[in-house]
Amino acid sequence: MEHQAIEDQLHGSSTWMKRFERYLPELVYGSIDGIVTTFAVVAGSAGAELSISVVLILGLANLIADGLSMSIGSYLSKKSEQDNYKKHLKIEAWEIENLPDAERKEIEDIFREKGFDGKELEMVVNRITSNKKVWLDTMMKDELGLTLESKSPFKAGLSTLVSFVIAGAIPLIVYILSYSGNTSLDPFILSSVVTALAFVLIGYIKTYVTQAGLIRSIAETLLLGAAAAAAAYFLGDYLRGIIT
Structure with missing residues (x-):
C-alpha cells in the first residue's frame, strides 16, 4: 500500500482521478479547445458589436460543428x-x-x-x-517502436465531444441568461470572468496530464485563451469598421 501511494504521488495520480485518467488527455484538451474556440467566437462577436441573438447562433453552431469535428478526429486517430x-x-x-x-x-x-x-x-x-x-x-x-493503442476509439471520441461541448458552453451561458432577461450586466464582461474561472479550473486539471507546475499550467491556459480572445475581438472590431 505504501509503495502504491508513493507511485501515485510520483505519477500525479489521485483517487478521484483514477476513474477518468485513462481518457484524461482527451477530456482536458477537448475542454481547452471547446472553451477557447467558443470564447473566440464570443469575443469576435463582441468586437463586431453583434446582437446577443447572433452571438448565440454563431456560438451554438460552432459548438456543435467543431465538437463533432474534434470527436471524429480523435476517433479516427485512435482507430488508425x-x-x-x-x-x-x-x-x-x-x-x-x-x-x-x-x-x-x-x-x-x-x-x-x-x-x-x-x-x-x-x-x-x-x-x-x-x-x-x-x-x-x-x-x-x-x-518498429509500436505498442498497441488500448484506448477505445469510441470512448476517446466521446470523451472529446462531451468535454468540448460542456466547456465550450460556458462562455455562452451568460448570453443565454441575458437573452432570457435574467441578467442586466454586460454579457461580454461577465462571460469573460466566468470563462477565466473555467480556464483556471482546466489549467488545474491539466497538471494531471502534463505534470507541469500548477501556477505554470494555469498561467499558460489563461494566456493562450486570452490571446485567442483578444485576436478575435480586435479582428471583429476591425472588420466591423470596414464592412459597416
Missing part, C-alpha cells in the same frame, strides 16, 4: 493507430513463421545494441525466440 499496429503485427508474425533465421538475427542485433554479448546475448535471444508471443511483442516494440 490500432489498424496500423495490426497491419505490422501480421507482417512480423509472417516473417517469424517464414523467415525465422532473419528475425532471430534482428533480435540479436537489438539486444547487442542494448549491451548484451557472448553467452549472455545467446541466452537472452534463446529465451525470447522460444516463445513466439514474446518474440512478436519484442519485434513490435524494439524493432
Whole structure:
C-alpha cells in the first residue's frame, strides 16, 4: 500500500482521478479547445458589436460543428493507430513463421545494441525466440517502436465531444441568461470572468496530464485563451469598421 501511494504521488495520480485518467488527455484538451474556440467566437462577436441573438447562433453552431469535428478526429486517430499496429503485427508474425533465421538475427542485433554479448546475448535471444508471443511483442516494440493503442476509439471520441461541448458552453451561458432577461450586466464582461474561472479550473486539471507546475499550467491556459480572445475581438472590431 505504501509503495502504491508513493507511485501515485510520483505519477500525479489521485483517487478521484483514477476513474477518468485513462481518457484524461482527451477530456482536458477537448475542454481547452471547446472553451477557447467558443470564447473566440464570443469575443469576435463582441468586437463586431453583434446582437446577443447572433452571438448565440454563431456560438451554438460552432459548438456543435467543431465538437463533432474534434470527436471524429480523435476517433479516427485512435482507430488508425490500432489498424496500423495490426497491419505490422501480421507482417512480423509472417516473417517469424517464414523467415525465422532473419528475425532471430534482428533480435540479436537489438539486444547487442542494448549491451548484451557472448553467452549472455545467446541466452537472452534463446529465451525470447522460444516463445513466439514474446518474440512478436519484442519485434513490435524494439524493432518498429509500436505498442498497441488500448484506448477505445469510441470512448476517446466521446470523451472529446462531451468535454468540448460542456466547456465550450460556458462562455455562452451568460448570453443565454441575458437573452432570457435574467441578467442586466454586460454579457461580454461577465462571460469573460466566468470563462477565466473555467480556464483556471482546466489549467488545474491539466497538471494531471502534463505534470507541469500548477501556477505554470494555469498561467499558460489563461494566456493562450486570452490571446485567442483578444485576436478575435480586435479582428471583429476591425472588420466591423470596414464592412459597416
